[in-house]
Amino acid sequence: MAKLYYRYGTMNSGKSIDILKIANNYEEQGKKVLIFTSAIDDRHGVGKITSRVGIQRDALLLDETVYDKVLAEKPDCVVIDEGQFASSEIIDQLAAIVDEQDIPVIVYGLMTDFQGDMFEGSKRLLELADRIEEIKTICWYCKSKARFNTRFKDGKAVFTGEQIEIGGNDKYLPLCRKCYMREKLASQA
Structure with missing residues (x-):
């Protein structure tokens, strides 16, 4: 079946x-x-x-x-x-x-x-x-399981913009929740 x-x-x-x-x-x-x-x-x-x-x-x-x-x-x-x-x-x-x-x-x-x-x-x-x-992979920054596709521009994580922006490692990195949240807080500072 x-x-x-x-x-x-x-x-x-x-x-x-x-x-x-x-x-x-x-x-x-x-x-x-x-x-x-x-x-x-x-x-x-x-x-x-x-x-x-x-x-x-x-x-x-x-x-x-x-x-x-x-x-x-x-x-x-x-x-x-x-x-x-x-x-x-x-x-x-x-x-x-x-x-x-x-x-x-x-x-x-x-x-x-x-x-x-x-x-x-x-x-x-x-x-x-x-x-x-x-399908699992590891966080770009640490050894934890990656859960988030984090968008970067000019070396900094960004959290606003269009939902779809095509790119690879030039624009996105896989991060765990902890590293994703750290990047999100840093972007708001």
């Missing part, structure tokens, strides 16, 4: 390399996998999944036609990158792929933005996913 999986983690937790590994494993066994990503993250080109270790792969763009695309291709598995950027409607379609087509769907993404607020896609995934798994 297929399931809807939501695997979340902070930036730099290895989500993209997990996606590339899953796709490779399916394809090595002669099985078909469809990979989707958001058009919003264009750091390495639109429709690209790129790991920080340098591995890259083309992906289909995730949009409101995802159900139809999957129905036409009949894959053995669907893997989604940047699930936090998906609308609730798209997440509902992913659940329908699982329920109606019996195809497993594995969604990777961030849980919260730089202010600690949940993304629309993440919220809907928490409501619908059959299995929710955290």
